[in-house]
Amino acid sequence: MTTVEQETGSGIRPFHVEISAEALDDLRRRLAATRWPRRELVDDRSQGVQLATIQEVARYWMGDYDMRRVEARLNALAQFTTEIDGVDVHFLHVRSPHEAALPLVMTHGWPGSVIELLDAVGPLTDPTAHGGTAEDAFHLVLPSIPGYGWSGAPTQLGWDPGRVGRAWDTLMHRLGYDRYVAQGGDLGAYVVDAMGRQAPEGLLGIHANLLVAMPADGSARRSETEEEKTALAAIAERTATGFGYFVEQATRPQTIGYPQVDSPVALASWLLDHDTDSYHKISRAFLDGEPSGNLTREHVLDNITLYWLTATGTSAARAYWETGQAQARAGGHAPPPVTVPAAFTTFPGEAFAAPRSWLEQAYPTLTYYNRVDRGGHFAAWEEPELFATEVRAAFRSLR
Template sequence: MALGGVVSTTVDTAAGVRSFEVMVPEEQLEDMRRRVLATRWPSKELVTDRSQGVQQATLQELARYWTREYDWRRCEARLNALPQFTTEIDGVEIHFIHVRSPHENAMPLIMTHGWPGSVIELLDTIGPLTDPTAHGGSAEDAFHVVLPSLPGYGFSSEPSELGWENGPIAQAWAKLMDRLGYTRYVAQGGDVGAAVTDAMGRQGAAGLIGIHVNLLATALGIVDLLPAETEQERAAHAALKTFTTDGFGYFLEQSTRPQTIGYSLLDSPVGLAAWMLDHDTDSYYKISRAFVDRQPVGNLTRENIVDNITLYWLTGTGASAARWYWEFGQFLHAAAGHTPPPVQVPVGFSTFPGEIWAAPRSWAETVYPGLAYFNEVDKGGHFAAWEEPDLFTAEVRAAFRSLR
């Protein structure tokens, strides 16, 4: 782990779980601000949209906010107010947040973030999920929440050898839940987390009773098998094609040359920010609004966005996080032409309209025959839990209600 100012102390040596606290030395923050101020800016893009990449006005306003108004200590305090831990699993030190519900009979839930996200994108779901009665819900909807940082992301350490794709991560999560004493639990994920959660469902580890995802990650490997008869299905195919031909740059680079882009991501905070913002059209314009127009969409505020970017910078995980895509690419190549094992547990799926490809029910049923829950949400995009935490929470509650 690159962040040198983190303190962890042993809580339970028998289980190998240690408490964790974030303490970033001031000199690291000063160095970050100095690097932002020293940015060498390219000339302004020659178009009026994002077709040439992240727009200069967006990034310069982000940099101004980052150096003049942003306060990492607020984020640090927010993280440290939550129960954080680390534990070694298969040679990797895994960081996770673990919040137990005050309600009796709460259901254990492990949620996995994605890229370019982190546990920060899930923080505003913790309260409604663990204490629903304080957020307009009922005690019967309560969860004990476990939020791990993916290997090579955030405060988790980097794998020192190859092979950490979805399958091994899914196995690690099963070991984590067992180590925490949970013998009956559910799993949720979006983006990279959706791929990991899908693998959990196919492995069917003892104790896992259901999964919920909000991205049909497996669509990338079975495009020709997905229905294209209705207008909604054709729109989904068009969106998927657009993603793989325009805006696919980060995916292609990280799945083939993560080390190359990693040099830039660890050297320039503004370069890192640009790379992370250039993800998908819907999310980009929503994030841009937060800076240029000062009108955030949902929970995508300037503060939350820069919290996440700063976490990547301070932990030096730009390259190690990107390597998951290389591992995923190797996995897709090896799996080509092979039918994946069936899912062993009930599956819930929620489609948010701003998703990179908003999967219709027929697509979800193609991937998950016997789909147990499906819903099309009115608003929200790729970072659903981050952007619309209340709607996302409602979907998680609904998806797992029949399993209680």
């Protein structure tokens, strides 16, 4: 480490996950001591996570799940930490065996983590082993957003998506990548959208699988085609019946954080209650043993267990508050335009299927758009091979 690195904390330090037996014993004890409410009074999820589902999650978690899976899966890959803007950032850095690979930084969302991206690592870094060609390879960087996973939780205000995007640019240059691309879904889509507007030197293009930038002219509210009408109806339905988590985290993250760091069942139920499509898929995986793609019981519990062991329920929720505060500060003023090439993939199970017309207005630099036939909100997690195929196609023209 150089003197400058020592003085600025900019050194890159190897990281290894170590989970104590005491932490796992405490988790089992808390699961066993859960006080259960009475069953919901409806036969669907309209009152929230159903009792039968969450009880089976808890039973499987306590009895059948290998609680050291998270430790083993992460420690199988190269992990590091580095201080950026006063916060320790944890990241995975997996270089491709193909030296000419394109550097790619991918950002997870909520209620996900780097766990949701792990099974896309192989297809993206070593495409020749997964039906692709060496020309499609990526050197992959998977950071945890500050407040998530083993990244440090911010102790100052202001860690909105734009600040995260600037941190990722610092990280990529610190790793020696002077040209790179960026991808994100959910909260990660906010980050890559911000990066596309910042257009830092070396960022070649962005890809997202959730539209977070509606057309500035308000045309999304004047739907004309059937595709646009369907998307608008889906947004209205979600806002009316499934947006409670968003409002709570955007306005009262501290309040919802207390149960998440004290009760594993409260944490699990909060993380499961995100969107109808993924909830039903996860519920079927636990109740019927029928996972959708890669959304297996083990993989879902890997993610929940990471949140529990890192006690990040509160700090992760706070990212929504920061995003809302940044939007409030903008005061309704349009952000600067995206000036780098933008690409987008619509997965059918997403909260709404973004029409191409909306994408073209939100991103005049759109160079790639595709609608695929399977996958949902957790695209990389549920369908890692298909997701990797889309990322390859999205950035192929930028190599």
